[in-house]
Amino acid sequence: MPTTPASAVRAAARAAVSTVVGTALPVAVRAVALAASSAVLLVAAGCTDNGDNDKQENERKGAQGLTSQKLNWRKCPAPSEAEGGGPAPSPLPGGTAWECSFMDVPLDYDKPDGETIELALIRARALDQNKRIGSLIFNFGGPGGSGVATLPSAAKDYGALRNRYDLVSFDPRGVGRSAGVECEDDRQLDAYFALDATPDDAAEEEALIDGRKSFADACEQNSGKQLPHVGTLNAARDMELMRQVLGDDKLHYFGISYGTELGGVYAHLYPANVGRAVFDAVVDPTDTVEQGSLGQAKGFQLALTNFAEDCVARGDKCPLPGSTPQEIQDWILALLKRLDAKPITGSAERKLTQTQAANGIAQALYSKKYWQLLEQGLDEADGGNGALLLALSDAMNGRSENGDYSNLQAANAAINCVDYKERYSLEQAKAKLPEFRAASPVFGEWLAWGLMGCNDWPVSGTWSDPDVSAAGAPPIVVIGNTGDPATPYEGAKKMANELGPGVGVELTYKGEGHGAYNSGNACVQRAVNAYLLDGRAPTAGTVCQ
Numbered sequence: 001m002p003t004t005p006a007s008a009v010r011a012a013a014r015a016a017v018s019t020v021v022g023t024a025l026p027v028a029v030r031a032v033a034l035a036a037s038s039a040v041l042l043v044a045a046g047c048t049d050n051g052d053n054d055k056q057e058n059e060r061k062g063a064q065g066l067t068s069q070k071l072n073w074r075k076c077p078a079p080s081e082a083e084g085g086g087p088a089p090s091p092l093p094g095g096t097a098w099e100c101s102f103m104d105v106p107l108d109y110d111k112p113d114g115e116t117i118e119l120a121l122i123r124a125r126a127l128d129q130n131k132r133i134g135s136l137i138f139n140f141g142g143p144g145g146s147g148v149a150t151l152p153s154a155a156k157d158y159g160a161l162r163n164r165y166d167l168v169s170f171d172p173r174g175v176g177r178s179a180g181v182e183c184e185d186d187r188q189l190d191a192y193f194a195l196d197a198t199p200d201d202a203a204e205e206e207a208l209i210d211g212r213k214s215f216a217d218a219c220e221q222n223s224g225k226q227l228p229h230v231g232t233l234n235a236a237r238d239m240e241l242m243r244q245v246l247g248d249d250k251l252h253y254f255g256i257s258y259g260t261e262l263g264g265v266y267a268h269l270y271p272a273n274v275g276r277a278v279f280d281a282v283v284d285p286t287d288t289v290e291q292g293s294l295g296q297a298k299g300f301q302l303a304l305t306n307f308a309e310d311c312v313a314r315g316d317k318c319p320l321p322g323s324t325p326q327e328i329q330d331w332i333l334a335l336l337k338r339l340d341a342k343p344i345t346g347s348a349e350r351k352l353t354q355t356q357a358a359n360g361i362a363q364a365l366y367s368k369k370y371w372q373l374l375e376q377g378l379d380e381a382d383g384g385n386g387a388l389l390l391a392l393s394d395a396m397n398g399r400s401e402n403g404d405y406s407n408l409q410a411a412n413a414a415i416n417c418v419d420y421k422e423r424y425s426l427e428q429a430k431a432k433l434p435e436f437r438a439a440s441p442v443f444g445e446w447l448a449w450g451l452m453g454c455n456d457w458p459v460s461g462t463w464s465d466p467d468v469s470a471a472g473a474p475p476i477v478v479i480g481n482t483g484d485p486a487t488p489y490e491g492a493k494k495m496a497n498e499l500g501p502g503v504g505v506e507l508t509y510k511g512e513g514h515g516a517y518n519s520g521n522a523c524v525q526r527a528v529n530a531y532l533l534d535g536r537a538p539t540a541g542t543v544c545q
Contacts (some may be wrong), residue, residue: 002086066104066116067244074098076122083120086396086408089152092124093159098152099123103245105173105238117226119238120177122148123168124155134248134275135245136165136532138241139172141281142290143232144412146176157518158254160529165252172262173238174230175411181226183219183410186403190350190475193397196340196463197355198445205426208449213456219410220458227459230411231418232466236266243273250275251531256515257281257487263476264468264495271473274525276532280479281515283493285466285498289422290432293447294439295488301440303365303485304329306512310371319379332361336381344386352386352393358446360392365485367513410427417454421461424451468498475505475537477528481519483512496540505537510545521545 076098078088091096102118126132138158140150147169155167171178183190192211199205219227226335238392239262243251252275255263260279260516267274308325322328339354346352364374377388394400398408424432428450436444454461470476481491489508496504509516509524516524523544530536 009357013129014174066106067240069104069245071103071121071182071245073099073101073123076152077147079146080177081317082180082182082407083146083149083171083402084408085404086149089122092162094153095129096124096127097257099125100148101241102177103170105241105486107179108224109229109234109237117173117179118177119173119241119242120146120171121168122151122170123166124151124162126166127163130480132166132320133238133533134166134250134252135168135243135246136161136252136254137242138167138169138300139256139259139262140169140256141259142175142408142412143172143235143258143262143415144175144408144410145172146406146408148176152519157520160525161254161532164533166246168246170238170242172230172235172411172415174226176407179226180407181219181230182222182407183215183409185506186312186405188214188218189397189399189405189409190403193359193393193399194351194353194356196286196353197358198340199449200340209426209452209455212453215413216456216458218439219414223410223414224458227414228418230263230414231462232265232415233269233419233462235262235415236269239266240270240273241429251277253277254532255279256518258283259467259496260472260478260487261285264470264499267368267473267499268466268468273471274470274473274476276535277476278479278517278528278532279476279492279495280517281484281487281513282478282480282492282495283487284494285468286494287491288464289420290424291452293451294436295491296486297440297444297447298435299488300362300365300443300485302333302488303483303512304361304440304442306364306369307374311375311424318375320375332378335378336442339381339386344381344384346386346390350390352390353480355446356393357381357386357389358443359396360389362443362485363396365390368511369513415458416459417457418459419462420454420462422451423455423461425455426452426489468495470499470503473499473503475531476503477507477531477537478504479507479509479516479524479528481509481513482515483510484514484516505540507538508541508543510543516544 017208076089079086087317091097101121103121104116105117105119106112107117138147138151140147148171151169173179174181192215195208195211196204201458239251251273253263261283263277263279264285305325308328311320311328312325320328321331336354336357339357343351343353360377364370381389429449432448433445436448478492478496480489482489492506496506509521509526510520511521513519521544527538527542
């Protein structure tokens with residue numbers, strides 16, 4: 001296969017992450033960067049008893065002044081570096097302009113009359129104002145992805161919903177322009193993400209541990225005030241305030257990937273305020289950190305197997321060596337081992353390491369649309385050119401072509417580590433390696449070593465798994481994709497069950513990739529549109545393929 005020009009590599013990688021909704025930028029449920037911080041990025045979340053009635057009443061009283069604030073909607077600027085950069089959003093078809101604003105929220109909901117921070121918001125107004133239902137708030141996943149930067153690039157997939165809704169998204173607290181968490185600088189992050197995330201000896205183990213500690217120390221030094229307050233629980237409280245400030249009687253919501261977890265926590269805290277809601281690419285709310293990471297190992301392995309089967313079925317049209325899916329996967333493992341021993345050229349100044357190659361492979365598995373990119377990247381890496389896999393890895397880590405990083409991974413780590421209680425020692429992580437390798441020969445080790453991701457975090461965690469029970473809420477449509485690598489299919493049924501009888505309505509999509517609605521499947525889109533636009537929920541157990 002001919003070598004890809006550098007400009008085409010960058011364009012392809014940018015397209016891969018800007019349109020795979022649910023990775024938002026490059027993330028999944030608690031993430032998928034298989035670099036030094038991988039485990040921090042992979043888990044699901046939960047809820048605690050902090051939202052009891054007395055506390056909610058105190059929050060309500062303290063935040064009453066904030067509910068009456070008026071948003072100053074203006075033309076949107078270009079996304080900030082923390083949001084991922086790029087040009088200002090173009091008008092939608094028909095000329096509708098994107099509008100941006102900021103909303104004040106309490107930094108600490110225990111002190112609702114105290115210091116506030118600003119949340120960045122974006123919206124496109126509904127096409128039919130006479131039949132407008134209200135705002136439809138999106139969270140595209142992460143945690144750590146900028147909704148302000150993502151919604152304009154994803155809006156074409158949700159255009160039918162704009163007939164009756166203002167499409168709205170936001171940078172959750174700690175993300176992008178919403179008091180974004182800052183950790184290491186660009187040069188330090190290049191070194192951090194080049195660390196060997198699957199150490200083979202004591203020296204590599206020490207380097208990985210030291211690298212993670214340096215990252216955590218930098219987060220505390222640069223963002224120590226925000227770190228205790230950036231968790232999912234507070235993001236759900238922010239959405240309740242947002243509902244009121246936007247003037248909506250109910251919160252209408254579309255959550256993807258981690259956004260399903262955030263939506264579940266909101267529904268648990270405010271079941272009477274839930275409107276029409278859809279959860280797509282669903283996080284399993286019953287998983288602990290370890291269970292979520294192991295589930296993702298199995299999910300990405302399944303996606304890789306499906307990719308290899310497709311390659312074999314296309315015969316000579318697929319350039320990868322191997323006459324069976326197993327032979328192709330064995331070849332990929334051998335390539336990664338070669339990169340572990342000797343990285344190859346990735347760009348003019350940077351090498352493609354084993355960790356970055358695995359990261360790039362995972363990124364391409366988020367959507368079947370990018371399997372061709374994966375084939376090409378693997379084939380070129382076999383010939384000594386790592387540019388495409390490195391570009392895909394950079395996209396997942398939030399690195400732009402000019403070397404600037406968004407705060408995607410900083411926010412991801414901060415939210416995960418304040419959400420989760422579990423901390424794993426070196427010995428505990430090493431003990432899990434056999435089980436994780438068995439789940440995925442390609443991805444298992446990265447996810448097992450990643451269990452240590454929050455060990456040196458300066459803030460303790462909140463929960464082990466979430467309470468998303470939402471008795472009294474209206475139906476919430478919960479969509480599981482049988483080929484989803486990042487949020488395995490089984491999580492949808494668990495979420496529907498945990499939401500409670502009459503609330504969780506499960507819909508199955510027999511497809512590939514992360515998410516279902518954005519796949520373009522007509523059956524899924526008809527079911528979702530019928531609910532969000534007309535209030536007709538699908539029959540529980542509906543299957544689309």
